[in-house]
Amino acid sequence: MDQIDAKIITLLQQNARISISQIGRLINMTQPAVGERVRKLEDRGIIKGYQVVLDPEKLGKQIMAYILIQTENCGNLVEFCNQSPEVIEAHQLSGQFNFIIKVMTESMQTLNSFLHTCSKYGFTTTMTVLSSPTDTKALPIEITESN
Amino acid sequence: MDQIDAKIITLLQQNARISISQIGRLINMTQPAVGERVRKLEDRGIIKGYQVVLDPEKLGKQIMAYILIQTENCGNLVEFCNQSPEVIEAHQLSGQFNFIIKVMTESMQTLNSFLHTCSKYGFTTTMTVLSSPTDTKALPIEITESN
DNA sequence: CCTGAAAATAGAACCGC
């Protein structure tokens, strides 16, 4: 992981479908050299994959909410989250509420029915999102010799 | 937005760097047809972009945390979030805590100094993430005539 | 939405540092 890798990742963060040749042009390096660096970043697991960023509202997902859960059975809850398409993220927490999940639903009604099911796993507190000033922002990259 | 668009998006969700020709092969459609569908999805804003998914830990970001904030000046806080590389997401909420932000830092120490700055904008509650059973999961896609 | 040709791109083999 050096400055060149950092530049490559920065360009891929801006547009993950940029061509390898185009990256090469922008950082003054030949296409095969860039290609092999990208392959190595993938092999080392620094690049985990490439995702398309969709507009949730244009796909009918109007409601975003965070649900805090106080559960005693994390395993069951994790399984439930994996099976539920509404769940976009799930994180285990330290503290009184030991779980937070991020959900997206079509309407308040579907959110409500989801919450009903969710409450089987523990006490819940729901916070609905009014607006998202920043979402899916890029990770800052530091250059370290180790990685 | 029809079933074909849904299939294309599903394939792009799995790997946003898949070639257009490969998508065509998988859904039995010629490459130019797929290419134009993708272009239209981009033009309509359904596809907002393509992101590389990085491993935060391998980039030195060991700590993930959610911070709930009770602020009276959303504008300043939003500006602060935009300027802070630690902030990955920021959402305005309904309820007592009117803001939630997701941050990633190198260490507890950097998280702590970030929290110190953050507290200037209002009362905060921090929840550190122990593990993430699911992160950056794909949005489910519904086929509607309108979009 | 398909076909077909030209341009651009990706991947592999090989060379030199």
Place this chain on the structure above:
DNA sequence: GCGGTTCTATTTTCAGG
């Protein structure tokens, strides 16, 4: 190990139907 050159296969783009 790392990058450059060259060659080949694949992909993209753009014409026309």
